[in-house]
Every structure is written in C-alpha cells, then in structure tokens.
Amino acid sequence: MDSIPQLKPSKPPFLPLLFIASCVLRLLIPSPLFESRHELSTPLTSISRLRECAWMWNHGVEVYDGDMCHHAPGVVLAYSALGRILGGRWWESGLWAGIDIWGGWMMVKISRSLRLQGRQRDLRGRDLVVAAAYLLNPYVVLANLAHSSSSLTNVLQLTTLYYALDLQHSVSCEVVLACVGTVLMGSGFHTALTVVPTTVMLTAPNWRLFMGFFLAAFMLAGALIQHNVFPGYLANVLIAPLTSNVDTSPDTGLWWYFNTQIFDAFRDFFTWVSSLHLLIYVIPLCIKFGSTEQQRQQPMILPTALAGIVAAFGTYPSPSHSALPLSLLSLSPTLLPYLTHPFLTLLTLLFSSILLPVFGELWLGRGSGNANFGWAVGMVWVLGQMWGIVDLVGAGVRVGWDEEGERDGERRRGERAVQI
C-alpha cells in the first residue's frame, strides 16, 4: 500500500505576529519619556549626545574636539544623513524599531543554525521563544524607547555571532567585516571583549587567520578615521570606554560614584583598572567554554558570560547592555535546569530595576534624596547580575562535566556533585 502523503498541519504564523506586535509596541509608546533617563542611556550611548554630534557635523564644528561626542563616526554620519534626507525626528522610532526587528531576526537565525547543526536538541517553538526573549525583553524595549545606541551595538553583536556560528570553522569576509564593524560602530572595547573572543573560539582552528584579518582591518579602519576624517576619534570613541574617568555622570554601574569619590593619588590607576580588569576573565572563560567539545554542545555560554561580565562590571554600563546576556540565555536552554538560584537573581534584578528609576526621579529630577541611595541601588543591580553570571558559569561547568561523563560512559546527570 502506498503511504498516503500526510499533510503537515499548518501552524498559526506566530513568529511574524510577534515581530509586528513588538514593532507596534515600540512605535506606540512615546519616547521622550525615556530619552534623558540616566538609567537607560550613558554618555556613550545617549540620543541627546548623538543629536549633538550630528548637529556639530552638520555645522562644521569638529565632532571629537570637545568631550561631548563619544559615538562612533559611522553612527554619527548615518544619523546626520538620515536627518538631512528625511528631516526632523519623526523617523527615529521607526529606525530603532527596525534595528530591534533585525536583532530579533538574528536571534531566530542563530537559533535555527544551532538546531541545524545538531548542537541542540530539536525543540519546537524554539524560534518563538528566542525571538520573544529578545524582542519582548523589557530592558531591550526600554533601551529602544530611549533611542540608545546600545540597541545598535547589541544587534551588531548578534549579527557577528550569527556569522561566526553559521560559517563554522571557516573564516569568511562576513565574519571579519561583522567583527570589525561591531567594534568600530559599537563602543570599541566593550563590544570587542564580547565579540572577538567568541568569534575566535567559534572559527577555530582558523583562529590565527581570523585574528590576523581582524587586526589588520581594524587598524586600517581606525587609522583612516583618526587621520583623515575625525581627529580625536581615538581619544573620544575608542579610549573613552576604557577610562571610566571621562564622564562621571550617574549610570547604573559601579564606577561613576567610585570616580567621583576616589582620591586623586589613585585616580589614574583605577581609571584604567576599571575597564582592563575585564580582560582577566577572557582567557579563563575561553579555555573552559571554548574547547571543541563544549562548543558542540553549548556554544552560546561563552558570549553570554562575556557579555554579562562586560555589562555588570564594565565602565558606563546600563540595563540595555545587560539585556544582551539575558536574551542570549534563551539560546542555551539546556543550561536552565542547572541554574541553582535563578529566583534570587530574578528578584534582585527586579528589585533594583524598580528602585533605579525612583532614584533617578528623586536625586536627578527633584534634587532631594542622596547620591548614596542611587549608588547603593546600582550596587544591588550589579550584585544581581553577578549572581546571574556566576549561576550561568556554574551551570555551564556542570553541564560540561556531565557531558564529559556521558562520553566516558559514566552517568553523572542528576547526581549530586561538589567542587573541590
């Protein structure tokens, strides 16, 4: 008997509906409420600064001469060109909604390519969850409404991850371009810290080739920008995230208040330590989570952990930077059962997310209250993120050990284990 061809039941188009709904969400909520909030925008990502950069560029004032503009030249040029072509500011919400849609789409593509390569179990409905984890993530939405350029940075990082993952074990110009573009258009050091090690690990064994291409392209682009078009680019855009000292405006991180209060004798030291200390996490995490065995099973642990560390302990952080690791967590679903204290982390993050705008309103909006309150809330926010990262790393290590045991024939999953 011939087998009757079975019709696949048609699934309702949830994914396009999700995209449309998130787009509408971003277009409907009025953004001026969020634009100047200190929790959502930092001096490196604020839209007011970007508008000022565009104004300076349009009026022939040196963009990187003073200390106003820290945005990448590509972003400034694109924004000013759009402003001139389209006129006014009505298109901003649409542009940012489009950027987020692109980010959601990249998440879907990463998830699909992970499934295709058999790196994860085949789970249906995964696309929808992954896209929703990015598009409906409250920090992503709020950062988008604030028109912060970290939306663009997050999306560029996702793009680089997709290309690195998709074209496994090969170096192609998409990867290099994506990586260079991310570093140049994003905030330099921060994006480089997440994207470069991950790409190196994922494009192994050709990593030397990749590093060579990357460094050459990066240096060439940087030199051109510095000498010809934008003097001061080096100091304002690339070095600014490295020195937490440039701007002591309040944000949600560790370092702004620290730099206000530190004694002058130690200032230089801590200025550089505040960002360079992140480098100590890169190599150990790459060693632990970058080996081929781990990569086959959970390739997304490394970028999530690195992004989380940069967002929590780096200079000029904001919840929009923490949105990326939270969203990337959805790409490692096998880790979730291994998390030991997700509830604590979630509650801490929720608690501090509610108090951060309260602080903003009190101290910066009304002039009452105390700076200590805001700093303490920032500490709690960082602490919550830290617990999340530690949980994630612990889960990743345990999962790796379990998989290793599986390969050796020993059954370790579900058994109690301690670390000694």
Place this chain on the structure above:
Amino acid sequence: MTLLSYILLGLLAHVVTASYSELLQLSPLPYNSVLASFTFQTNGTISSNPDCSHYDLLPRPLGQLLQHTHTKELHLSFLAGRWDEQKWGSLPDSGHRTGGNGVELWAVLEAPTEALSTTHWLELNQALSGLFCASLNTLDMRRTVRPIFSFEPEGAYTGVNGSSLHVFHGALPRETVCTENLTPFLKLLPCKGRAGISALLDGRRIFDAQFQSMSITVLPTTDAGGVSVTQQIDVVIDVSRTLRKRASDNGIIKPRPGEEMACDEAKGYHNGDTCFPVENRENLGWSLEEIFGKSVPGRCPFARKDAGRGDVRYVVNEKVDIEPQPFEWTEVNGRQSAHYTLKDTTPFTLLSPRHPPSLAAPPTPPPILASRSLTHHTPSRAGMHLTLTNPSPSTPLRISYLESLPWFLKPYMHTFHTSIPDVIEEMYILPAKNRERGTHLEMLVTIPAGRTVEVEWEFEKYILRYTEYPPDANRGFDIAPAVITVLTIDTGTGTGTGTPYQMRTTSLMLTMPTPDFSMPYNVIILTSTVLALAFGSIFNLLVRRFVLVKDIKAAAGAGVKKPRVSVLKRLVGKLKRKKE
C-alpha cells in the same frame, strides 16, 4: 661723557612728562539715588627698556607689569550690585568701564606666538591678583576665552602687526568686591586717597551702595610707549537710606513709622494698616558730607588744572539752585552741567536741593534691554533663556553676544532655537573640553525694531569630582555674565552714531548635584568588595574540579569512622579520667 648723557636723560624725562587729572561727576537719579563717578586719568610712557624707565605719576607696579607681560591694553573691572536700567537708564560711559559681577578682565597682549601669549596672560593674571588682592590667579585657561566679535582693541596702535595682538577675556563672577580691593586701587593714585576727590572714597560708604564699579583701563596712545591709565569708580548711592542711616543712633536703619510713610490714598484698600507706597514725588536734598561722610579736603596737587573742564560736575536735566554757586553752567548732551574747580587747601562741599524726579530722569534709555535666566532647572538638566529687547521703534539693532560657560555645563546646541527666525547672523562655538576649557559661544544677532527675541537652549550638568566642589557645595556654581555689545549699525545713509554700547547680563547660580562627601572610603571598599566577590566566585567555579558526592562518601566510608560523641559526654569522660 656720562654727565652729558645723564643731563640728556633728565631733559628727556621732563620732555615726556606724565599728566594726571581728576574728575568727580555727580548726577542725581530718580528714586532718590545719586550716581557718583570718580575718574582718575594718568597719561604717561612706559619705555620698552626695563632698565631705563622713569615712573612719577604712572604707578610703577602697573607699569612694570604691563612691560613684563607685553600687555598693550588692559581692562580690569570689579563690580558689586546691579545697574537698574529701567530706573537709571544707560550705563555710565556706555558700559565700557563696567564689567560683570565680580571681577572681569580683558586684555590685548602682544606676542609672536599664541603659546607665548597664553603664558603671558597667565602671568598677567597672577601679578594682578597680587596687586589688587583679588583671586585673579584662578583665572586660568578654563575660564578664559578668545573673543572674536565682542572685544576689539580700543587704543591707538601704530606700527604694530595685527596678527601679533591677542585678545583674552576672563571673568570671575564669584569674587566678592570689598575694601581690600579698594585700598590697592587707591594706592595706585598719586594722591593715594588723601587729597583731592579720592579722599571721599571710604570703604564703608562705597560698599553700602546699590551699585559699585571700580575699573582700570590702560590704553596705548599715539606716542611711542605711551599709555593712558584711567581709573574709574562709579557708585550709585541710595540717598534716603544713607540719610536715615546717618540719622539713626548706631547705623541700623529702623523701619519707618506709619505716620511718616507716603501712601497712595487713592487706592481702595488704603487704611491705617495697609499702605501702597506712592511713587516718589520729590528727591531729597543732600550734601556731600551726608553722603560720603566728609567733604573734599582740597585738590590733589598733581592734578592738572583745566579751567574749562572743572574738577567737580553736577549734572541734571535743568538748572537748579545748588550751593555753592558753580563757576559756570554748560550744556552737555542735552543736560545742564554745573562745573566747579577745587581750591588747593579749601575743603569743598556741595549741597543739592530737593528737586522733582523729572530733573533726575535719565535722558536716554539704554539701546538694549537684556536678561538671561535658567529654566526648568533639575539637578541634571536645565535650560537657558535669553530675552533681548530692542526698545527703538524704528532702527534694527545688531549686537554681538559672548558667553563663556564653565566646562561642566554641556550645552546641547541642537536644542537652540529663537522665537523670531533668522535673527542669528553668525554663530561661533568652541565646545568644552573636560577640565581644560569651557564652552565659548559667540553670536551676532540682529533684533528687529521694537521686537523682543527670546533665545532658548538646553544643557546638561556633570557631577564633579570630590575635590572639585567648593567648601559650600550646595550653594552652587556661578556662571559668568554674558557680554552684549551693541555694534554700530551701518544704516547705509551714514555710519552709526556714538560709541558701541556694552552691557552684561546678571550672573547665574547653577546648583549641581552633589555626591555624599562623607563616603569616599565606603564607596571604594564596597565597590572593591563586589568585584572581589565576582572574581572569587567565577575563579572558584572555573578552577575547581567536580567530584560526585557518592564517590566522596564511598571514599570516606573506607576508612575508620569515629563515632560521633557529644561534647558534654567527652568533657565528662575527661573529668572522670582525671579523677582516676
């Protein structure tokens, strides 16, 4: 040979002598005020050779300072109080001798390179701060701008290359002006405040006034090395307050009793408890002794005698009956001016009679009315609002506006907008650089006749470092006044008339968010704790190896297990063993 050269030098010194003249101008103003302007002018030469200079009337500290820093022109002014333009009209001397709140200094320095001129400017500030007991040494490059439209060299420059002249401008709005600035000012005069009109300048009277301005202007003249140094003090004294202070026992003015107040009885609510003060119907009479506490003791012997000019002038709109009789009444700019000459040793006093306020009304309104204020002031952001009014009904007004903002105030020029479009002819902006220079904003504005232009823009404030806050951090920071110069308008039918008018707006108080000043150690240790926690946790997770619990139990079970005995039983056991 040397004797001959000495004789020649001596002759030369007498050929090029300095001259000195004094002038006191008293003009009654409406609402019982008097504007007293003391002008002391010295003309002399400063030789370019520092080893061979002769100073007699020209003050030597000033001369040596100008010579050392190659300063060609100097305008230093100290101001306390506020000039009320709506009551008193235009600023005296078209506002050129009056600076902004606090101390304002602008100078023209000659130097071949810009770096050298900057060095000389800083040296000039430090020397002037010592000379005048003002903290001008804090006028470093963070508060200095190089103006483009607003300040042009005023003196006579012959044979000097224009590109070697550098104009610098700086202001300290927070500086308090008091007797310690007046005393060195008077020390520069030949008579040093002991003879002539400078004897009237007593700190307690001067700084009790509503408006006090002291200025020194050094301009080059057409002679080689010649300078003219003008020292001017303008004081607006409130006559009724001074008289009441004098009449009271201990200098404390008590409120006027109800019977003595002049109330407007036409108002509906007028009764024994409510009084609406009536406009002043009559200006009180006063004498020099009542206002300044003494009369002029005689003339300064060094002052030049100029019969046509007079040493003391009394300026009103119409002739009044003043005592003593002036030697002449002349008409100056549509007003009547009574001239007096001082006798060498005879004290001089003046008695101004009661007169209707119309006699004292200012003849011309100022060409521009301007005010600047802060709007929607939150600790992190605020806006600046500028109102420029052209009172003239027929002529448009072209002004240049100079603003020098501190570096921790970041203006967002993309929010800049004016209420009337296309009034800004040209704008120059130099963005601020953290801790190095402030924002320099200068623009040329054309205000249409009879209209008011409102300019608004937003800015953001920074949080400063712990040590950058002054001791009274919650008072706020002063923003220097903006300088508005009315430029002569080329109407096409002829050049503009009169000298350009210059005025300053008020200074602004900017409250900045302050950190907690008691917390540096706590902040540092808590931040470091969080970092240590993070690093320690991640390090432990990455470095340690996993072992299954059941494997540990198995390994532990292989050895001898000690029975768990309670502490109490062990102690009892020990005691028992001791006993045995």
